[in-house]
Every structure is written in C-alpha cells, then in structure tokens.
Amino acid sequence: MMNAMMIDGxxxxxxxxxxSVTDRCNLRCRYCMPAEGVPCLPHGGILRYEELFLIARTxxxxxxxxxxxxxxxxxxxxxxxxxxxxxxxxxGLRQLVLTTNGLLLExxxxxxxxxxxxxxxISVDSLDPENFLRITRRGDLDRxxxxxxxxxxxxxxxxxxxVVMRGTNDHxxxxxxxxxxxxPYAVRFIEFMPxxxxxxxxxxxxxxxxxxxxxxxxxxxxxxxxxxxxxxPAKDYRIRGAAGTIGVITPVxxxxxxxxxxxxxxxxxxxxxxxxxREETDLKRLLREGGAPGLEKALLGIIRxxxxxxxxxxxxxxxxxxxxxxxxx
Numbered sequence: 001m002m003n004a005m006m007i008d009g010x011x012x013x014x015x016x017x018x019x020s021v022t023d024r025c026n027l028r029c030r031y032c033m034p035a036e037g038v039p040c041l042p043h044g045g046i047l048r049y050e051e052l053f054l055i056a057r058t059x060x061x062x063x064x065x066x067x068x069x070x071x072x073x074x075x076x077x078x079x080x081x082x083x084x085x086x087x088x089x090x091x092g093l094r095q096l097v098l099t100t101n102g103l104l105l106e107x108x109x110x111x112x113x114x115x116x117x118x119x120x121x122i123s124v125d126s127l128d129p130e131n132f133l134r135i136t137r138r139g140d141l142d143r144x145x146x147x148x149x150x151x152x153x154x155x156x157x158x159x160x161x162x163v164v165m166r167g168t169n170d171h172x173x174x175x176x177x178x179x180x181x182x183x184p185y186a187v188r189f190i191e192f193m194p195x196x197x198x199x200x201x202x203x204x205x206x207x208x209x210x211x212x213x214x215x216x217x218x219x220x221x222x223x224x225x226x227x228x229x230x231x232x233p234a235k236d237y238r239i240r241g242a243a244g245t246i247g248v249i250t251p252v253x254x255x256x257x258x259x260x261x262x263x264x265x266x267x268x269x270x271x272x273x274x275x276x277x278r279e280e281t282d283l284k285r286l287l288r289e290g291g292a293p294g295l296e297k298a299l300l301g302i303i304r305x306x307x308x309x310x311x312x313x314x315x316x317x318x319x320x321x322x323x324x325x326x327x328x329x
Contacts, residue, residue, distance in 0.1 A: 006063035008273075008306040015065040016262035019056060021080065022046065022072040023267050027101050028137040029125070031163055031192060031205075047269045049083045051287050055265055057090050058295050066095040068121075072267065075104040081115045088116025097121065099161075103139065105147025109154040120151050121159045126169045127176065135168065159186040164207045166192075173207075177216045180244030188234050188247040209250035213237070216246065233259065251275075263302050271298065273306030 006014050023041050025032075047055075056067055067087060074080055088096050097119040098112065105112075105122065112120070124144055126132040132141040152158050160179070164170050176187050189212045194202040216222065220239040227236055234247035257274075265271045269284025281298050 005300050006303060008303050010306070012260060012306070014261055014263060014303045014306065015063060016068070017056065017059045017064045017066070018068045018070055018262055018264040019052060020070045020072065020265065020267040021049075021052060021074050021083070022077040024076050025071060025073040025101070026076055026103055027073070027139050029123075029139075030135055030137065030168075031165065041268055045284075046267050047265075047284055047287075049079060049086075051269070051284065052083065052265075053086055054287065054292055055283060055295065055299075056087055056093075058292075059263075059299055060090050060092045062296065062299060065093065066097065067093060069096070069098045069117075071099075073101050073103070074098060075100055075108055081108075081111050084112065084115040084117055095119065099123065100147075101136075101139070102144035102147035106143065106150045109147065109150040109156065113154040113156065117156075119159065120156045121161055122148055122151070123161045123163075124148075125163050125165075127172055131169060131172075135165075157186070158184070159188065161188050161190060163190045163192055164212060165205045166207050168205070170207045170212075173212055173215050174219050177220060177239065177246050180239060180242045180246055181220075183244055185244040186236075186247065187244065188249060190249045191252045193251055206252050208253035209235075209248035210253065212248055222246065257307075260306075263299070263306065271302045273302050277307050279305065279307070 008014055023038075023046070028034075056064075059067075069084065069087070071077075084096065084098070087093070096117055098117050099121040100123070102122045102124065105120070109120075122144070124132075124141075125135045126141070129141045132139055132144075148158060148160070160176070162169070162172075162176050164173060173189060176189070179185050180187055189209070191207065191209060192202065192205045213222075216239075220242075222237040222239045222242075225236050225238050225245060227234070233251075234249050236245050236247040238245050260274075263271065263273055264275065265283060269282060269287070270280040271283050272280045281302055283295065283298060286294050286298055
C-alpha cells in the first residue's frame with residue numbers, strides 16, 4: 001500500500017525514481033552537449049555506489065516501486081553490473097530499468113539481464129548511418145543496432161527512443177514507426193527540448209507530437225492503447241496489426257505534468273522534483289556531512305514540494321536550458 005507521504009501536493013502518486021550514475025558519455029549528441037563535450041565532474045563530485053544504493057533503498061522503503069538508471073551513459077561507469085545487481089535485490093522494488101545509447105550493449109546485454117535489469121530503453125535518433133553520425137558526432141549505428149539485437153536475444157523487451165528534430169531526422173519518423181510492424185518493439189518519439197547544447201532557436205527544431213502522429217497516420221492507421229501502472233510519460237498507440245507499439249512524449253506541445261509520477265537524483269547527488277525545476281536538494285552533502293538519518297526527510301521534501309508543472313515554453317528561449325548529461329534527462 002502506498003505511503004500517504006508519497007502523494008505530492010497536487011495529489012499525484014510518486015512511485016518512480018530516475019537515478020543518474022554518471023555525467024560521462026561516449027557520444028556527443030547535438031541536442032545534449034556541444035561538440036567539445038562538457039567538463040566532467042571530478043571523481044569526488046560523483047556519488048559513490050554505496051551512496052547511490054542508500055538513496056535507492058531509502059526511496060523504495062518509502063514507496064518508490066520503479067527505478068530507472070541513467071547517465072550520461074550508465075554503461076561507461078566501472079562496476080555498474082555489481083551495482084545494478086544490488087539494486088535488483090532491494091525488497092519492494094518492482095521494476096529496475098536502464099537507459100543507454102546502445103554502444104556497449106552488444107557485449108553487456110546478457111550480463112545486464114543476469115544482474116536483474118528488467119527493461120532497457122535504447123536511444124537511437126536515426127536509422128541512416130551518416131545522419132546518425134552527424135547527430136551523435138561519433139556514433140556507429142551498426143554497433144547500436146547490434147546492441148539492440150543482443151538485447152532482444154537476451155530476452156529484454158525493446159524500447160527505442162527517438163528525439164525528433166525538424167530538418168535533422170524528422171523525415172525518418174515513418175521509418176521508425178515501421179519498425180514495429182514485424183517486431184515487438186516499443187518506439188517512442190520525443191519532442192526536442194532545450195538542453196544547453198548551443199541549439200540557439202530551439203523552438204524551430206520542435207516537431208509537435210500531434211504532427212508526428214499525423215505523419216504516421218498518413219501511412220499507417222493506429223489506435224490508442226492503455227498504459228501500464230508504472231508507465232512513463234508517453235501516450236502509446238499500436239499500428240493496426242503491428243507486433244509492437246509507438247508512443248509520443250510531448251514536454252513542449254502538451255504538458256504531461258498532471259500524470260507525472262517521478263523524482264530524480266543526478267550523479268552529483270542533486271534531488272529534483274522536475275527535470276526543469278531550479279529547486280533541488282543536495283543529497284551528497286547531506287550524506288557526507290550529516291549522515292544517512294536525514295535522507296528520508298529530504299526525499300519526502302522533494303515529493304511534498306514537487307512542482308505542479310514545468311514552465312518550459314513560458315520563458316524566453318533558452319532560459320530553462322539544461323545539461324542533459326548531468327541531469328540524467
């Protein structure tokens with residue numbers, strides 16, 4: 001039964017924690033960071049695994065049922081498999097999931113399954129090798145697709161995330177949707193958001209979710225489907241007769257804040273109730289200076305004062321830009 005303290009000030013049930021384990025990444029995606037990358041946090045600026053585990057265990061004891069491990073790229077951090085195995089063993093945790101760019105997945109899919117990870121989200125923003133390289137600046141699409149195949153072979157449900165950018169990869173939307181026809185993939189289209197990567201007029205890159213669906217509908221008829229209890233912010237659909245599903249995430253054109261069920265902790269230990277909120281609590285300082293006793297109170301405070309909605313779109317362009325690799329977008 002959900003702890004009453006896990007209901008935020010807007011009546012939402014909070015049961016989902018996004019936990020970033022690193023700010024480092026082996027790609028330089030255009031919507032995430034500049035070509036030269038961003039300065040990495042010093043070793044001492046990142047939460048130790050024991051600290052991350054304590055946060056996760058405390059959150060689950062309060063009522064968190066789902067943890068998503070993010071980065072940066074989480075698979076680049078040494079010792080990640082052992083940490084994931086410990087997370088999977090937390091009593092009361094119903095779902096342990098991970099987001100990755102897929103570059104290291106071919107060799108790590110089986111070990112991840114063995115560690116207890118139940119689901120994997122793989123970021124793939126183009127099915128064209130040259131365009132994929134332009135977007136990621138250093139990515140090898142063949143390696144990523146080999147990782148997708150390895151994950152499917154290991155028994156993972158496959159979920160592919162595509163950040164749709166006008167004039168960059170929006171012409172591939174129908175191709176991505178077609179992946180679900182014969183494969184039980186979940187393909188999700190995500191509206192572009194300002195990210196601090198020097199995108200300038202970021203609004204010009206946004207392809208609204210409604211437009212994405214309209215483009216697909218011209219080729220494939222589809223129907224809306226029910227979302228699971230621990231689902232994320234996507235609205236999901238199935239092309240008629242398809243093996244898989246499609247979904248859209250619309251942080252810009254259609255706030256999904258009313259259904260938001262998550263809090264997040266960055267790799268540096270900053271706890272936030274909203275991706276775009278400036279309000280955050282320094283859990284690293286609390287753990288290293290005050291010890292663990294204040295952790296439960298701090299997490300409950302994040303939930304209690306979680307914003308009712310983000311303000312993306314109401315400020316001047318770029319004002320709420322953020323570094324996705326550090327926040328664990």
